Amino acid sequence: MATGNFDLxxxxxxxxxxxDRDAAEACFRQALEETPDFVDAIAGLGQVxxxxxxLAVAAREFDRAVTLAKQxxxxxxxxxxxxxxxxxxxxxxxxxxxxxVLYRRGNAAAAQETFTFERQLxxxxxxGSRFLLAKIKRGQAWGR
Numbered sequence: 001m002a003t004g005n006f007d008l009x010x011x012x013x014x015x016x017x018x019x020d021r022d023a024a025e026a027c028f029r030q031a032l033e034e035t036p037d038f039v040d041a042i043a044g045l046g047q048v049x050x051x052x053x054x055l056a057v058a059a060r061e062f063d064r065a066v067t068l069a070k071q072x073x074x075x076x077x078x079x080x081x082x083x084x085x086x087x088x089x090x091x092x093x094x095x096x097x098x099x100x101v102l103y104r105r106g107n108a109a110a111a112q113e114t115f116t117f118e119r120q121l122x123x124x125x126x127x128g129s130r131f132l133l134a135k136i137k138r139g140q141a142w143g144r
Contacts, residue, residue, distance in 0.1 A: 004038030005031045006086050012044045021048050039065045039072065040090035046097045050104075059101045065094035077117075083126040092118060096127045103132060104142045112136045 012027030028044035035041070046061030069091035070077065081088040095118050103111035115129040115136070 004035035004041055006040065008034075009038075009040040009044050009090075012041075013047075016044075016047060016051065019051075021051060024048050037068050037072075039069050039094055040086070042068065043090055043094040043097055046094070046101075050097065050100060055101055055105060058097065059105075062094055062097035062101060065090075066098055069094055077121065079120075080123070081121045083122055083124065089126075092122050092127065095121070096129065099129065099132070103136065106141065108136045108139075108141075 008027045008031040012024040012031070015021070015024035015027060025045065025048045028041045028048065031038055031041035031044075042061055042065040046058045046065060049055075049057035049061060072087075073091070081092055083089050083092060095114065099111045099114035099118060102108075102114060112133060115133050118127070118129050119125055119133070
């Protein structure tokens, strides 16, 4: 399991909260220089691309992060992930990102499947997938 510099990725996420995508990207890239298979940094790059509207890049980064997460978990997802654990939280962030891209691209069925699986892994729903699932169930398109 690759453990990277969570201080850098936390700084990147803080920069995203202030809409400083360039600073966020720099933090995530620096974390990846230190640990090339650091899921949290890869998911962070996916989030930066997503917020820039670069959905193809976001999808590629989130998919890469999910693939690495699954590898780091031994090839199979467990029944639950702990959001309190920084590494497991990064796996949930990557999975959530995949769902966001799917939903924004109009693939509500695949997004629903992804968010439902995320909720199974994290029943406390730390990322608010229940709200997105409710929108999908009501037939709402992204952004409405």
